Amino acid sequence: MRACGLDFGTSNTALALPDGTVLPLQPHTPEPRLFRSVLFFAEEEREVFTGADAIQRYLEDNNGRFIQSVKSFLHSSSFRATQVKGRTYTIEDLVAILLRRVRESAGAHLGEAPDAVVLGRPAVFTPAPEADALAEKRLRKAAEIAGFTHVQFLIEPIAAALAYEARLEKDELVLVADFGAGTTDLTLMRLGPSRRGNLDRKPDVVGSTGVRIGGDRFDAEIMRHKLLPKFGAGSTYKVKGFSHKRLPIPQHVLAKLLNWHEMSFIREKSTQELLEVMLDTSDHPAEIQALYDLVMDNLGYRLFRAIEAAKVKLSSEDVATIDFEDARIHLHEPMTRAEFETASRTLLDELSQCTEGLLAKHPEAREIDAVFLTGGSSQIPAVRELYVKRFGEERVRTADAFTSVAEGLGRASAWLTG
Ligand SMILES: Nc1ncnc2c1ncn2[C@@H]1O[C@H](COP(=O)(O)OP(=O)(O)OP(=O)(O)O)[C@@H](O)[C@H]1O
Ligand SMILES: [Mg+2]
Structure with missing residues (x-):
């Protein structure tokens, strides 16, 4: 039996060996150890593209079907399957395509593909127990x-x-x-040389919790607070037949713009007709043109890449510009770190409440020796600041934000082979 640890992330997937080595699954990319958890079905080709190839192909050819953040749908019983080019793919099939590619590229390194896996899962996929169990069951099936x-x-x-x-x-x-x-997970745990190597680590876990807040939600807040007005929020249009009546853009349209994969669901005839009425009668025609192109040309993913790039830049700089030029969209929107923090306030408060909730439940928490922050979104200064304020700089630790989970899963997989 050949074992590995696999961190199937909402945005990045990584695989590690029992000694903790994270394998470079994507040579020729800036971070070869991270396999982007995305799929692209090109219109004209039979092959399904995954990882960095999928992103590249999608950016070259906007017409196929691009699928991102599949992990976020695992718990949803209303999302069972999707049709791609006349074929039905269950959510398990989609995840399995990604896991198989990752497993096979590990096989290329090792001479033989691993057959045993310690697979990561969030502490909480979602608070509802049935939906949480459904997510795990689907993930297991996909791995099989x-x-x-x-x-x-x-x-x-x-x-x-x-x-x-x-x-x-x-x-x-x-x-x-x-x-x-996609998520934030918190665990209070006893660690160290005296326990390392024990097979069952559950007794060492004092408590754990999680919340569906992650980088995707921070991106959505940037869209909500900085960009929605550039796509017509606050404008009005006139309804046919009611010569005096002006209406604001429907909330359900604006809500779909906060998330690019939701955006693709409003690219339908009824929205197109509504957008055409708005184009004719809006008091902000340039913004409605931008909205029309964003939705109908399917530019959501590209726009969210620009948003994410600005967010990442704000982790090391005080100002970043959200730059996006495509069709009739001309965005060059500066954003300061302070503005980003104001926009993220509710998320930061929720993270803080979630942490306090865990600490309050466990009296041992008064003796915490260290706080270990990991995951890509731990690089947001305001997120780190929450913990520095609460525990003091000297107790806050970090390591490689993107590979700690995979490394730990790999180390845990040593147990599988005894
Ligand atoms: N320098 C940075 N500053 C802020 N956010 C960042 C930075 N670098 C990456 N991110 C964000 O980190 C997230 C990806 O982190 P990570 O790879 O840990 O997530 P994941 O494991 O795929 O997701 P999950 O664990 O929720 O399933 C993305 O939302 C990305 O925008
Ligand atoms: Mg992760």
Whole structure:
């Protein structure tokens, strides 16, 4: 049996070996150890593209079907399958395509594809227990379709904790916080040399919790607070037949703009007709033209890449510009870090409440030795600041934000092979 650990993330997937090495699955990309969790079905070709290839192909050819953040749909019973080019793909099939590619590229490194896996899962996919169980069941099925014959789950923050523990020289009570693209997971756990290597680590977990807040939600807040007015929020249009009556843009249209994959669901005839009426009668025609092109030319993904790029830049600089030029959209919108923090206030408050909730439940939390922050969104300064304020700079630790979970899952997979 050949074992590995696999972190199937909302935006990045990574695979690690039992010694903790994270394999470079995407050579020729800036971060070869991260396999982007995306799929692209080109209009004209039979092959399904995944990872960096999928992004490249989609940007070259806007017509095919691009699927991102599949992990976010795993818990949703209303999302069972989708039609692509006349074929039905269940959500398990979509995830399996990604997991199989990752497994096979690991096989190319190892000489043989791994068949046993410790697969990460969020502490909480979603608060409803049935939906949470559905998500795990689907993920297991996908791993089996992808060719794994032994599948074990480990919650992602415990995995991150194991990566942190590998470097510890004395025992600690640690709060591990993983801020991903889709979820944030928190675990309070006892770690250290005296426990390392124990098969069952559940007794070491003091408590854990999670919330559906991640980088995708921060991107949505930038869209809401900075960009919606550029796409007609606040404008009015005139309804045919009612010569005096002016109406605001329907809320349901604006709500769909906060998330690019939702945006593709309003690209339909009824929206097109509504947009055409608005184009004729709007008091902000340039903004409605931009909205029309954003929706009808399917530019949501590209726009959100620009938003994400600005957000990432704001982690190291005080100002960033959201730059986006396509069709009749001309955006060059500066944003300061302070503005981003104001826009993210509700998310930051929720993260803080979630953390306080966990601490309040466990009296041991008063003796926390260290706080280990990981996941791409832990690089947002305001997120880090929450923990620095609460625990003091000296107790806050970080390591590789993108690979700790995979590394820990890999280390845990050593148990599978004994
Ligand atoms: N420098 C940065 N500053 C702020 N956010 C960042 C930075 N770099 C990456 N991100 C964000 O981090 C997120 C990806 O992080 P990560 O790879 O940990 O998520 P994931 O594991 O795919 O998601 P999840 O764990 O929720 O399933 C994205 O939302 C991305 O925009
Ligand atoms: Mg993750």
